[in-house]
Amino acid sequence: MSEDIENNKPSNFIKEIIDEDLKEKRYTHVHTRFPPEPNGYLHIGHAKSICLNFGLAEEYGGKTNLRFDDTNPTKEDVEYVESIKEDIKWLGFDWEDRLFFASDYFDTLYEYAVKLIKKGKAYVDSSSYEQIKEERGAPTKPGVESKYRNRTVEENLDLFERMKNGEFGDGEHVLRAKIDMTSPNMNLRDPIMYRIRHAEHHRTGKEWCIYPMYDWAHGQSDSIEGITHSICTLEFENHRPLYDWFVEELEIHHPRQIEFARLNLSYTIMSKRKLLQLVEEGHVSGWDDPRMPTISAFRRRGYTPESIRNFSDEVGIAKRDNVIDIFRLEYSIRQDLNKRSMRVMGVLNPLKVELLNYPEGQVEELDAINNPEDESMGKRKVPFSRELYIDAHDFQENPHKKFFRLSPGREVRLRYAYIIKCEEVIKDADGNIEKLLCTYDIETKSGSGKSDKKVKGTIHWVSAQHAVNAEVRLYDRLFNVPNPGDDKDVDFKDHINPNSLEVLTHSLVEPYLKNAKPGDRFQFERLGYFCVDSKDSSEDHLVFNRTVTLRDSWAKIEKRGNK
């Protein structure tokens, strides 16, 4: 067993490696980093990586840097830099004064490259793009050496400097490491270190026209920052020998790279490229559309940072490919919100109820408990009157045998109020139910103790004259298959769930919600957790996003009944 008994986070293979490194004094401390490329918004998979890197540093009393890997000016943008910073902060992590950019190291990287050229370990290749591609070979076919491979050090130095000085156009030359064109590891077949790009960089502007490749910049950036454990995903496993080669040749600090399997979530996709496509083609309203798996979307939808961190901790770390069941995430947010969110009543699809024996014009202020899980959250008053609305789903004219709610001639309790009985169903000319005429039993007032009458169902409601209109957005999974990105023959967009968003514009909520502020979270009793939308909600037009439903055993019974 590993030694982290003090915290309750489970151990994993990465901690075992770190423990070993510390024990053998390979490193005296732990310093990690989170190295995103600012070319898109962060998603839940990145959240796992953030939690891992910052979490590890916290546990070992070390530090974590935030470093943007901004080596490709054509794809990167400050908008992304800002969103990434915001998301990490929101998750609750702090890089303090250690905000870095790979572009901070362009000068150093250039010097390192010169050093390798001088050692005869790098050369300028003037072959065409196609030529280089051809000569690289294939996994089962060795590469062949470039005819420029044996240029003299002096010539390489001269050419490389002139590349930097802008004497050549894009693609005319590249700088390559001189390693082994026949290596079974493709990454070692003289990888490209620099390419010419006459492009403006979001931070260095027009200062450079040669840009380092990720493989050349990444390991050295970690080294420069004194990173001890460079944690990354599996696809970089084959790159590790290259990174090792660079730091060894350069004789600089050698971080240990550890690879883990990236997070996959069922019913969604994690590819930044595909996510960008959804945004650009308008399948969603933006990176923060609450159906997206991005951190900003989860935030807007009402997820708490704590729930995402717990989720990340609980799914564990390993090297095998995995697909985490979306239920797992939903469990995590329900668990958190159950403990902390205020209960209110909201009617999604209003159905009018008139209480025939309730005095006209009378209004009672009834006591309602704000959170049965937390007494300190107190109580509030909810107005009750002759005309009410209940949810249409809580009435069935011809009830299923396990339906415990309202039906003709049957009784149900109105939460925090009275037991009512449905006496008559009023329909319009087309046979649509217009209104329910009911009676209430005055003896059954909540908390009065006058009656011990029991009913099987309790439903929520709002008072017609007091209710506040609201728009409610119900979200379902964005895709209707568990692994939408898996199918190689079908475009992932063909799996988009056409019903992933349902907008209800005539919902009614209790008056307490009149002053709800963007970002406020509530449990609508019996329905789920809802969050005031941070973009579209206003004082005169409340908009609620459904974060997640409550667990719903009735839905299961219903589903079964349909089969």
Next chain:
RNA sequence: UGCCCUGUGGUGUAAUGGUAACACAGAGGUCUCUGGAACCUUAGUUUCGGGUUCGAAUCCUGACAGGGCAACCA
């Protein structure tokens, strides 16, 4: 058919040569003024074959399966 990595219930993760466990999901139940929450019960797992060992999920070996690698992307 080269190199690298990975194979444990439905899904994840543990067990580090000594009784295969935990969570989610599933099934059933208790309770309930949320068909919520909580609680209880239950079913289900080591890819296959050899070997080492008193003893193998664990070590060795051979298969098989899955993933990754052929951007001047990261």
